[in-house]
Amino acid sequence: KEGLSSYGFYLRAYALFMAGERRKEEEYNELESSGTGLGVSEAYNESNELGLSSEGEQQQQQQPRYTLDAFGLYVYGMLLKEAKNESIPCPHPPHMILVESLLEFPLNWSAWLDLCEVEQTLQPILATHYMYHFFCAHLMAHHHSAHEDALVLLERLYEPLPDQPLFQSPHLKTQLAVVHYHLRELEQALMWFKESAADDRYSLDHKDVYSNILYVKEDRVALSHLAHEAVVIDKYRPETCCIVGNYYSLKQQRQKAVLYFQRALKLDRSYTSAWTLMGHEYVELKQTEQAMESYRRAVTVSPKDYRAWYGLGQTYEFLNMYLYALFYYRKAATLRPYDPRMWCAVGQCFSALHKIQDAIRAYERAVAQEDNEGIATQKLAALYRQEGRQEEAAMCYIRHLELRYLGIVLESVEAEALLFLAQYHKSHGEFDTAALMCSRLVEYPGPEKEQAKGLLRDLRSRGRRYPT
Numbered sequence: 460k461e462g463l464s465s466y467g468f469y470l471r472a473y474a475l476f477m478a479g480e481r482r483k484e485e486e487y488n489e490l491e492s493s494g495t496g497l498g499v500s501e502a503y504n505e506s507n508e509l510g511l512s513s514e515g516e517q518q519q520q521q522q523p524r525y526t527l528d529a530f531g532l533y534v535y536g537m538l539l540k541e542a543k544n545e546s547i548p549c550p551h552p553p554h555m556i557l558v559e560s561l562l563e564f565p566l567n568w569s570a571w572l573d574l575c576e577v578e579q580t581l582q583p584i585l586a587t588h589y590m591y592h593f594f595c596a597h598l599m600a601h602h603h604s605a606h607e608d609a610l611v612l613l614e615r616l617y618e619p620l621p622d623q624p625l626f627q628s629p630h631l632k633t634q635l636a637v638v639h640y641h642l643r644e645l646e647q648a649l650m651w652f653k654e655s656a657a658d659d660r661y662s663l664d665h666k667d668v669y670s671n672i673l674y675v676k677e678d679r680v681a682l683s684h685l686a687h688e689a690v691v692i693d694k695y696r697p698e699t700c701c702i703v704g705n706y707y708s709l710k711q712q713r714q715k716a717v718l719y720f721q722r723a724l725k726l727d728r729s730y731t732s733a734w735t736l737m738g739h740e741y742v743e744l745k746q747t748e749q750a751m752e753s754y755r756r757a758v759t760v761s762p763k764d765y766r767a768w769y770g771l772g773q774t775y776e777f778l779n780m781y782l783y784a785l786f787y788y789r790k791a792a793t794l795r796p797y798d799p800r801m802w803c804a805v806g807q808c809f810s811a812l813h814k815i816q817d818a819i820r821a822y823e824r825a826v827a828q829e830d831n832e833g834i835a836t837q838k839l840a841a842l843y844r845q846e847g848r849q850e851e852a853a854m855c856y857i858r859h860l861e862l863r864y865l866g867i868v869l870e871s872v873e874a875e876a877l878l879f880l881a882q883y884h885k886s887h888g889e890f891d892t893a894a895l896m897c898s899r900l901v902e903y904p905g906p907e908k909e910q911a912k913g914l915l916r917d918l919r920s921r922g923r924r925y926p927t
Contacts, residue, residue: 469530476534488725529564532556536570540577554578558585565590575602589625592616596634602763604794606641613638629659637665643798645672661692667701667732674705682706697723697730704733708740716740731761738770742777750774765794765801772804781811799830806838818842826858833859840876853883881914 463471527535539553557574561567565588574582575594579602585591592612599609613635619626636651652669655662666689673682686706689699700723708716720737723730738753751774757767772787785808792801806821819842825835840855856876881896897911 465526465528465531469528469534472531472534476537484728487728529560529567532560532563533567533570533573536560537573540573543577554582558582561585568593571597593625593630593634596638600634600638600641604641604763604765606638610635610638610642629655629662630664632658633662633665637668640668640672645675648672649676660688663689663692663696663698665698667698667705670702670705674709677709679706679709682709695726697727697733700726701730701733701736704736704740708736708743713740713744717744729760731757731764731767734760735764735767735770738767738774742770742774747774747778763794765791765798768794769801769804772808776804776808776811779811781808784808785812797828799825799828799832799835801825802828803830803834803838806835810838810842815842815846819846826855837876840879844879849883853880856880878910881911885914885917 535551536553536557539549539551539556542549543553554574554577557570557577560570561574562585564570565585568590571590571594575598579598581595581598582591585594593616596609596612596616599605599612613631617626617631617635625631632651632655636648636655639645639648639651648668649672652666652672656669666685670682670685673685682702683706686699686703689696689702693699700719704716704719704723707713707719717737717740720733720740723733724737727733734753734757738750738757741747741750741753751771754767754770754774757764758771761767768787768791772784772791775781775784775787785805788801788804788808792798792805795801802821802825806818806825809815809818809821819839822835822839822842826839830836836855836859840852840859843849843852843855856879859876860873860880877896881893884890884893884896894915897915901911901915
């Protein structure tokens with residue numbers, strides 16, 4: 460030990476840390492397989508605390524004898540971060556040690572990521588290096604949900620300027636794809652993922668997000684190809700297991716999907732996406748207890764993951780426990796205030812609880828956030844009608860029909876909107892407009908068609924000529 464160089468000391472400290480992590484994971488798996496139930500978490504935490512304490516003592520014992528270099532400081536910062544997560548007293552603030560490490564060697568991206576976890580504020584002291592801008596973009600996108608700001612910064616970094624040596628790199632393209640994904644701009648995200656894969660086909664970083672996009676687009680062929688490539692590259696990566704899980708989920712093979720998400724979690728218990736996606740599968744299997752446990756584990760690992768909070772809300776709504784569902788939906792809406800889906804869910808719960816004014820406010824918030832799917836406009840129009848606010852209802856239905864020309868098919872809901880607007884224009888003496896609405900309605904099957912014919916007969920009885 461006495462003859463170790465600074466680099467040798469770093470290697471020894473890092474090896475001790477990784478050995479401790481491996482031992483704790485093995486102990487956890489043994490306890491889990493023994494079926495000890497709730498005691499597993501407590502036992503794991505106790506093992507974690509003991510492991511961190513022993514490693515921390517060794518680090519402190521060695522610290523007076525050595526001047527830690529950038530990598531030694533990084534390992535020490537990692538230890539302090541883990542100790543802080545387990546509520547173990549820390550002799551030094553983790554972020555200060557990590558900042559000190561980065562001042563000496565700013566190219567250690569792992570240290571930047573650890574710094575993001577322990578200190579979610581910008582660090583101007585590090586702003587002199589170009590890596591600081593990548594740190595800011597990651598912090599905005601993954602911790603502050605400021606995706607639009609992150610996109611502006613990443614697009615600036617993409618420009619070929621002298622002070623940006625990593626411009627147009629595969630990593631930068633991947634980050635652009637992830638930010639577009641969080642902004643629900645799936646086509647742009649897909650384009651960036653394809654460009655990144657063309658530059659570095661063996662990288663699996665964030666490929667689970669790529670698989671999410673293919674899943675939403677129901678592109679089974681592309682998802683199958685991606686899953687095959689990931690398995691060939693590294694079948695023991697959590698991202699690979701998640702991609703394969705998404706593939707089986709798209710094929711409606713729920714049990715196989717759950718199995719692969721569980722494999723991902725055996726490889727990385729802090730993998731939030733796997734917990735959340737496994738919760739989705741349990742919901743589809745109508746195993747609500749397991750779904751809630753998966754979502755809870757996800758929010759424990761990452762309290763800022765809106766998808767897990769939203770999943771908990773859906774599960775409780777499925778059980779008709781609307782107060783609980785409302786609590787979790789509000790959590791999701793707080794984390795994702797610009798997403799109309801969150802406010803639609805909040806409005807749905809308020810409607811179920813007969814709190815009409817609160818529901819109206821929630822749906823109005825959803826419409827203000829560009830509800831292009833048309834859910835909020837239809838629900839809001841129905842509530843306005845219920846409250847006798849005919850003018851507002853008509854405006855909502857008009858907005859709803861505009862979505863028809865954006866390529867969104869809203870068949871049954873469109874019929875409801877056309878029928879209301881036909882009656883509305885008739886009551887205001889706008890017979891030609893009412894007749895136009897009725898003529899469009901006769902193309903739809905169902906009761907709306909017969910009501911439209913009745914309205915046309917009434918309009919013709921007023922001495923006007925309208926098509927049958």
